[in-house]
Amino acid sequence: MMPRWSLVGLFALLTAMWSPADVRAAQAGAEPPTWVEVAPIVFEACTPCHRPGGPGPFSLTTYREVRQRARQVVQVTRSRFMPPWKVDPAIGHFADQRPLSAGELDRLEAWVTAGTPEGDPAAAPRPPTFADGWLLGTPDLIVTLPEAFVLNADPSDTFRIFALPVPIRERRYVRGIEFHPGNPRVVHHANIRVDRTPTSRRLDAADPLPGYDGLMPRTAEYPDGHFLGWTPGQVAPLVSPDLAWTLEPGSDLVVQLHMQPSGAIEDVRPAIGLYFSETPPTRTPTILRLGSQGIDMAPGDAVYTIRDTYTLPVDADILAIQPHAHYRATEIIGEATFPDGRTQRVMHITDWDFRWQHVYRLITPLSLPRGTRLSMAFTYNNSSGNPRNPDLTPTRVLWGQRSRDEMGDLWFQLLARSDTDRARLTSEITTKMVAEDIIGYETMLTVTPDDVELHDDVAVLYLDMGRPLDAVRHFRASVARRPAAAPAHYNLGTALTMAGQVDEGVRELERAVELDPQYGVAYGNLGSVLLQQGRIPQAIARLEKAVALSPGNVEALNSLSAAYAVAGDTPRALDAIDKALTLKPPAAMQRVLRQRRDLLTRQR
Numbered sequence: 001m002m003p004r005w006s007l008v009g010l011f012a013l014l015t016a017m018w019s020p021a022d023v024r025a026a027q028a029g030a031e032p033p034t035w036v037e038v039a040p041i042v043f044e045a046c047t048p049c050h051r052p053g054g055p056g057p058f059s060l061t062t063y064r065e066v067r068q069r070a071r072q073v074v075q076v077t078r079s080r081f082m083p084p085w086k087v088d089p090a091i092g093h094f095a096d097q098r099p100l101s102a103g104e105l106d107r108l109e110a111w112v113t114a115g116t117p118e119g120d121p122a123a124a125p126r127p128p129t130f131a132d133g134w135l136l137g138t139p140d141l142i143v144t145l146p147e148a149f150v151l152n153a154d155p156s157d158t159f160r161i162f163a164l165p166v167p168i169r170e171r172r173y174v175r176g177i178e179f180h181p182g183n184p185r186v187v188h189h190a191n192i193r194v195d196r197t198p199t200s201r202r203l204d205a206a207d208p209l210p211g212y213d214g215l216m217p218r219t220a221e222y223p224d225g226h227f228l229g230w231t232p233g234q235v236a237p238l239v240s241p242d243l244a245w246t247l248e249p250g251s252d253l254v255v256q257l258h259m260q261p262s263g264a265i266e267d268v269r270p271a272i273g274l275y276f277s278e279t280p281p282t283r284t285p286t287i288l289r290l291g292s293q294g295i296d297m298a299p300g301d302a303v304y305t306i307r308d309t310y311t312l313p314v315d316a317d318i319l320a321i322q323p324h325a326h327y328r329a330t331e332i333i334g335e336a337t338f339p340d341g342r343t344q345r346v347m348h349i350t351d352w353d354f355r356w357q358h359v360y361r362l363i364t365p366l367s368l369p370r371g372t373r374l375s376m377a378f379t380y381n382n383s384s385g386n387p388r389n390p391d392l393t394p395t396r397v398l399w400g401q402r403s404r405d406e407m408g409d410l411w412f413q414l415l416a417r418s419d420t421d422r423a424r425l426t427s428e429i430t431t432k433m434v435a436e437d438i439i440g441y442e443t444m445l446t447v448t449p450d451d452v453e454l455h456d457d458v459a460v461l462y463l464d465m466g467r468p469l470d471a472v473r474h475f476r477a478s479v480a481r482r483p484a485a486a487p488a489h490y491n492l493g494t495a496l497t498m499a500g501q502v503d504e505g506v507r508e509l510e511r512a513v514e515l516d517p518q519y520g521v522a523y524g525n526l527g528s529v530l531l532q533q534g535r536i537p538q539a540i541a542r543l544e545k546a547v548a549l550s551p552g553n554v555e556a557l558n559s560l561s562a563a564y565a566v567a568g569d570t571p572r573a574l575d576a577i578d579k580a581l582t583l584k585p586p587a588a589m590q591r592v593l594r595q596r597r598d599l600l601t602r603q604r
């Protein structure tokens with residue numbers, strides 16, 4: 001038998017020449033492995049997170065540390081709880097995928113069974129070193145919370161949303177971001193979106209402490225078809241400059257943190273490093289969301305499944321996939337069925353865990369010809385037999401964004417082959433997703449029928465979908481719950497006129513300006529409707545008021561010029577047309593204004 005030292009010497013030699021996996025395979029002999037053979041497995045698969053300052057709850061960097069937790073290490077690796085990677089390894093085409101092989105699992109177990117022998121300490125490999133700071137290099141811009149959020153010791157999961165202003169003066173193109181949780185002990189994952197409107201900022205400002213509780217508004221979006229989530233240990237590589245996303249001045253990064261309290265009071269101050277490209281992108285991905293927002297699970301239902309499909313109208317490549325569900329999901333399936341009938345699994349998780357919200361990036365994009373059907377099926381267990389069910393006594397569970405509700409989304413990052421294809425894909429997908437969003441709102445409203453914001457939001461979506469009668473139904477509900485709010489009457493009045501119920505619409509708009517005599521936009525809409533009804537003097541009075549209150553209201557100026565023209569007041573009509581044209585209205589309105597001007601000057 002070979003003396004021990006020569007095996008060690010051989011190992012050192014092999015390490016220099018072969019990959020660690022080859023070495024481990026070559027060593028799988030009859031002798032129980034020592035720390036010398038086991039360390040490379042741990043260093044590769046565990047230490048990136050389990051190290052001082054890393055996201056793992058303890059370090060696994062030395063013989064002593066690993067020996068101390070040896071049994072647990074075997075348990076969590078055998079059960080594939082660690083390293084955290086939820087997708088069935090057989091699907092196997094994602095970046096960062098490092099499943100332990102059966103041989104590696106056996107070696108870890110054999111080492112523990114043999115009593116965790118150390119072997120020759122001199123031959124043990126050194127733990128890897130990790131660059132502190134930014135893994136993607138020095139960021140071009142770092143955005144952080146002005147002050148830390150203080151997480152209290154309350155043991156339940158905490159969700160908090162922060163709007164971080166991005167201090168840029170001009171449009172920038174972003175190749176990637178690196179997220180630093182600020183306190184890896186408690187931050188478990190982060191959802192990151194971009195809000196080009198002040199909505200998120202206002203929500204954040206309304207809460208005196210950093211951030212706010214609640215939901216991300218619809219205006220917080222994935223920018224230009226890019227996922228921006230973060231889970232411990234994941235850093236998305238920079239995309240090539242041609243795929244960068246556009247960041248406009250005045251935008252906020254919106255960060256939702258899922259935190260698991262440590263038992264002590266903790267400061268949390270996340271930071272985001274941004275990496276810019278100098279040139280504008282030439283290709284933009286599109287995000288498809290498959291899922292159901294009509295989830296309604298009976299208490300105790302152990303097998304509840306939702307499904308959705310979408311057939312691609314153009315050729316496209318899948319770049320990345322992200323599943324999202326809450327605690328009760330168990331199995332997640334994503335498939336592509338090609339036009340020839342062949343079906344390929346693109347995502348399969350048999351043991352979903354809410355705590356691991358990975359983005360799975362394909363190493364090689366998967367090309368899908370047009371006509372390919374993408375499908376998802378998520379299964380949930382809402383019985384007490386599901387150890388992850390947060391309800392000790394199962395209850396009815398509906399779709400909703402709070403963690404006690406359920407969700408089921410499979411997001412695909414798709415890249416179309418041309419701008420025309422992308423436009424077609426994006427517009428189809430938007431319609432599909434808005435239709436599903438509407439179902440989600442209606443579901444939430446069955447639980448909280450008095451939530452006026454939900455009524456208003458879904459009404460706006462109905463208007464987008466060309467369904468003004470449904471919008472009217474929700475705006476009426478909103479008015480009924482806050483009869484003294486001018487905007488509620490304004491919304492209802494506007495939707496009523498769009499639905500052709502003009503007389504009632506006028507009454508509601510009149511009510512809006514009665515409640516708020518400074519309501520310029522309401523005067524504008526009111527005047528335009530009166531003009532359509534042929535009530536010219538009344539229309540002129542309201543439109544003049546609208547323009548006096550908000551001189552930039554180009555719609556009101558357009559209507560006013562028409563009202564003056566009908567009333568025979570050509571000088572005022574021409575003046576209103578000129579003012580409107582200097583405001584650079586959309587092309588269609590410009591044409592109308594110019595035609596009206598030509599007509600009026602010819603008549604003179």
Ligand code: HEC
Binds near residue numbers: 045
């Ligand atoms: C991507 C980061 C990451 C990697 C890689 C990783 N862990 Fe973990 N590990 C965590 C986090 C975070 C937790 C805290 C528990 C949780 O959030 O699910 C954890 C928890 C654990 C626990 C405690 C489990 C329990 O029941 O509480 C053990 C044991 C563990 N890891 C061992 C390992 C081993 C062994 C490896 C390598 C084979 C490994 N981990 C790889 C991040 C990681």
